[in-house]
Amino acid sequence: MTKINENYRKLPGSYLFTEIARRVTAYGQKNPDKRLIRLGIGDVTRPLAPAVISAMHAAVDEMGTMEGFRGYGPEQGYDFLRQAIAEYDYQARGAEIAPDEIFISDGAKSDCGNIGDIFGVDNVVAVCDPVYPVYVDTNAMAGRAGEYSEAVGRWSNLVYMPCTAENGFAPALPESKVDLIYLCFPNNPTGAVATREQLQAWVDYAESRGAVILFDSAYEAFISDPSIPHSIFEIEGARRCAIEFRSFSKTAGFTGNRCAYTVVPRDLERGGASLNTLWNRRQTTKFNGVPYVVQRGAQAVYSDAGRAQVRETIGFYQNNARVIRAGLAGAGLTVSGGENSPYVWAKTPHGMGSWAFFDLLLQQAGVVTTPGAGFGPSGEGYIRLSAFGGAEDTAEAVERIRAVL
Amino acid sequence: MTKINENYRKLPGSYLFTEIARRVTAYGQKNPDKRLIRLGIGDVTRPLAPAVISAMHAAVDEMGTMEGFRGYGPEQGYDFLRQAIAEYDYQARGAEIAPDEIFISDGAKSDCGNIGDIFGVDNVVAVCDPVYPVYVDTNAMAGRAGEYSEAVGRWSNLVYMPCTAENGFAPALPESKVDLIYLCFPNNPTGAVATREQLQAWVDYAESRGAVILFDSAYEAFISDPSIPHSIFEIEGARRCAIEFRSFSKTAGFTGNRCAYTVVPRDLERGGASLNTLWNRRQTTKFNGVPYVVQRGAQAVYSDAGRAQVRETIGFYQNNARVIRAGLAGAGLTVSGGENSPYVWAKTPHGMGSWAFFDLLLQQAGVVTTPGAGFGPSGEGYIRLSAFGGAEDTAEAVERIRAVL
Numbered sequence: 001m002t003k004i005n006e007n008y009r010k011l012p013g014s015y016l017f018t019e020i021a022r023r024v025t026a027y028g029q030k031n032p033d034k035r036l037i038r039l040g041i042g043d044v045t046r047p048l049a050p051a052v053i054s055a056m057h058a059a060v061d062e063m064g065t066m067e068g069f070r071g072y073g074p075e076q077g078y079d080f081l082r083q084a085i086a087e088y089d090y091q092a093r094g095a096e097i098a099p100d101e102i103f104i105s106d107g108a109k110s111d112c113g114n115i116g117d118i119f120g121v122d123n124v125v126a127v128c129d130p131v132y133p134v135y136v137d138t139n140a141m142a143g144r145a146g147e148y149s150e151a152v153g154r155w156s157n158l159v160y161m162p163c164t165a166e167n168g169f170a171p172a173l174p175e176s177k178v179d180l181i182y183l184c185f186p187n188n189p190t191g192a193v194a195t196r197e198q199l200q201a202w203v204d205y206a207e208s209r210g211a212v213i214l215f216d217s218a219y220e221a222f223i224s225d226p227s228i229p230h231s232i233f234e235i236e237g238a239r240r241c242a243i244e245f246r247s248f249s250k251t252a253g254f255t256g257n258r259c260a261y262t263v264v265p266r267d268l269e270r271g272g273a274s275l276n277t278l279w280n281r282r283q284t285t286k287f288n289g290v291p292y293v294v295q296r297g298a299q300a301v302y303s304d305a306g307r308a309q310v311r312e313t314i315g316f317y318q319n320n321a322r323v324i325r326a327g328l329a330g331a332g333l334t335v336s337g338g339e340n341s342p343y344v345w346a347k348t349p350h351g352m353g354s355w356a357f358f359d360l361l362l363q364q365a366g367v368v369t370t371p372g373a374g375f376g377p378s379g380e381g382y383i384r385l386s387a388f389g390g391a392e393d394t395a396e397a398v399e400r401i402r403a404v405l
Numbered sequence: 406m407t408k409i410n411e412n413y414r415k416l417p418g419s420y421l422f423t424e425i426a427r428r429v430t431a432y433g434q435k436n437p438d439k440r441l442i443r444l445g446i447g448d449v450t451r452p453l454a455p456a457v458i459s460a461m462h463a464a465v466d467e468m469g470t471m472e473g474f475r476g477y478g479p480e481q482g483y484d485f486l487r488q489a490i491a492e493y494d495y496q497a498r499g500a501e502i503a504p505d506e507i508f509i510s511d512g513a514k515s516d517c518g519n520i521g522d523i524f525g526v527d528n529v530v531a532v533c534d535p536v537y538p539v540y541v542d543t544n545a546m547a548g549r550a551g552e553y554s555e556a557v558g559r560w561s562n563l564v565y566m567p568c569t570a571e572n573g574f575a576p577a578l579p580e581s582k583v584d585l586i587y588l589c590f591p592n593n594p595t596g597a598v599a600t601r602e603q604l605q606a607w608v609d610y611a612e613s614r615g616a617v618i619l620f621d622s623a624y625e626a627f628i629s630d631p632s633i634p635h636s637i638f639e640i641e642g643a644r645r646c647a648i649e650f651r652s653f654s655k656t657a658g659f660t661g662n663r664c665a666y667t668v669v670p671r672d673l674e675r676g677g678a679s680l681n682t683l684w685n686r687r688q689t690t691k692f693n694g695v696p697y698v699v700q701r702g703a704q705a706v707y708s709d710a711g712r713a714q715v716r717e718t719i720g721f722y723q724n725n726a727r728v729i730r731a732g733l734a735g736a737g738l739t740v741s742g743g744e745n746s747p748y749v750w751a752k753t754p755h756g757m758g759s760w761a762f763f764d765l766l767l768q769q770a771g772v773v774t775t776p777g778a779g780f781g782p783s784g785e786g787y788i789r790l791s792a793f794g795g796a797e798d799t800a801e802a803v804e805r806i807r808a809v810l
Contacts, residue, residue, distance in 0.1 A: 008523065045474070048474070057465055060465060179406065211407055255693075257698070258511075271409050278409060285546070286514065288663065293465075
């Protein structure tokens with residue numbers, strides 16, 4: 001009899017977005033005349049940049065001709081894209097990353113999930129709280145998380161690093177022994193960023209203990225403060241202890257176009273094995289590369305026109321973030337994030353629970369947010385608002401919220 | 406200290422295609438004036454169908470507008486594509502498969518590799534010999550294969566099902582207990598197909614033992630014999646014991662476009678768990694869907710024009726297969742495959758080894774093939790030839806081989 005992976009049985013339901021959808025649907029049925037504004041979901045809304053569109057059309061044309069057709073590409077991605085990334089995203093910022101350390105993929109979610117393949121099941125995993133659920137769920141599937149307790153909303157074998165107002169949403173270095181450390185800056189959901197000094201402390205910590213940092217910088221394009229590093233590889237020593245996940249999803253609006261990349265430095269070894277070699281083996285065995293057309297689109301993000309166009313779109317979203325942040329602060333809420341991030345993290349008023357405040361804003365303002373409790377126990381008492389909507393909608397949502405408060 | 410997945414250390418090098426490349430490069434350096442013809446690799450060479458190109462252009466245009474832009478799509482794929490697949494690939498052949506049993510992905514290789522996520526490590530896995538290496542390597546990575554012996558070219562815990570001339574390249578039902586059974590028809594590398602009766606025997610076997618068949622039908626479009634099933638789900642009982650992998654790679658030339666799908670029936674349960682639910686959880690947690698533009702291209706494969714165009718390209722490759730098969734048979738080689746498959750499986754003459762015959766054809770005919778031994782011990786004494794080249798090249802390669810023999 002075939003045995004299933006028993007770890008799957010331990011997973012709680014994907015409660016958060018299902019429950020939001022249920023409540024939103026119920027509201028819509030009771031209030032068919034009310035127009036909802038959605039600041040909940042972390043998905044972009046602006047079209048792909050003209051430079052990307054042109055490059056994709058040209059690539060589609062190539063694929064329709066005998067001369068231009070491309071079959072299987074390199075599993076690791078085409079050199080033209082790996083080189084552009086190495087040059088613009090790393091070398092331009094003083095981070096020495098070579099093209100063969102960059103693995104193009106269909107998404108940071110895939111890579112964050114699949115990276116566990118190359119690590120043993122007996123590693124101790126540390127995650128922030130609140131946290132992007134993919135880090136947690138994929139480790140639970142692999143058997144690293146232990147047992148889930150509904151009562152405390154935590155897994156028995158994970159080390160949780162609370163990110164709270166008290167520590168400025170900057171997790172403290174773990175006191176217990178950990179082997180794999182997931183960090184995400186700019187953070188989802190809190191919108192917090194890490195300074196150079198904070199990142200150096202993490203790298204030093206990981207290096208001294210032989211731990212590996214899994215660094216998710218999917219939101220780096222939203223950093224406006226020039227002192228904040230965009231990559232862990234801007235930090236001395238990171239090449240020996242870190243893997244970085246990046247994506248075109250939020251940088252260039254590729255959520256529906258699917259392109260990302262993971263950087264595994266050649267200096268990173270554990271147990272005498274090169275993690276670059278292991279990840280290469282994983283990808284060449286279980287993955288067959290990203291569509292040629294999509295990789296040409298991603299390459300165009302680095303053209304002069306592409307960079308200018310993408311920057312303009314990021315600026316559009318950054319302005320939304322400012323509007324949300326200033327509007328809610330002006331209404332008396334305690335807010336953080338939104339300055340170097342597309343997410344604003346707002347404390348609920350009067351000690352209200354996340355879901356209660358979510359309901360209040362849904363029912364009385366017709367605005368959909370995300371309850372912070374859905375990202376982990378330390379998210380209780382917060383909501384997340386996303387800057388990825390339209391400018392008018394965002395302004396109206398903020399006005400409606402202010403009116404309710 | 407972070408521990409790596411120790412199973413990776415047990416993997417032998419990806420010897421086959423690396424070694425072929427090494428020998429081909431050496432030949433090219435010694436013979437710079439000779440034109441090589443490559444019938445080794447299983448990659449398509451004809452451009453995408455005009456209907457696909459049009460659909461992709463239209464989708465790229467949509468992605469460049471506020472109204473048409475699509476962000477995150479459903480992880481399982483868009484309904485428009487799942488419905489077309491259910492209708493044309495299944496219901497039209499009498500197989501009752503519903504759209505929500507179809508999961509769109511970026512490749513059959515990915516799905517064949519990732520499917521192991523939902524199964525326990527303690528399942529006994531059966532594979533054909535010779536075999537597509539991904540089934541073996543991914544199970545080795547997961548810890549199901551045991552130890553590899555270079556001497557016998559096999560893993561200690563896998564159950565190998567020899568496919569030889571004696572059994573007509575049709576594996577016998579295993580005598581020992583197995584839980585997961587990988588089958589691939591039309592087969593890579595032998596080009597063999599399975600009759601309805603043979604598949605029924607497999608389904609009955611799996612059903613009676615509670616095993617699960619992992620059925621790879623990536624090459625079904627090459628079946629010309631109307632009595633041969635294209636899908637395991639044409640077989641009574643398969644909905645309770647099988648998962649099927651399909652791809653647009655060989656069907657519609659999508660190797661560089663990346664689109665495939667996996668069918669997990671709702672009737673398939675093990676240990677009280679629905680495998681459809683488990684796979685859905687895996688995909689929604691570790692995957693974020695296929696590019697919108699690519700899914701629109703795949704949908705166009707099912708349009709009237711798309712079906713006619715794709716059929717024409719398949720016919721082109723089928724003709725190559727006939728030329729290879731007839732030519733080598735006429736030269737006195739024992740050949741199989743190539744009638745319902747893009748692969749011809751040729752016995753080496755005079756008991757010559759796979760690699761020796763590969764070298765002979767490379768050195769004396771300037772033709773690149775694939776040594777059967779690279780697919781497993783039972784592939785020794787065979788070579789694989791692919792029908793995915795150009796028509797003139799294929800004819801010339803066959804003439805060159807005949808001249809050598």
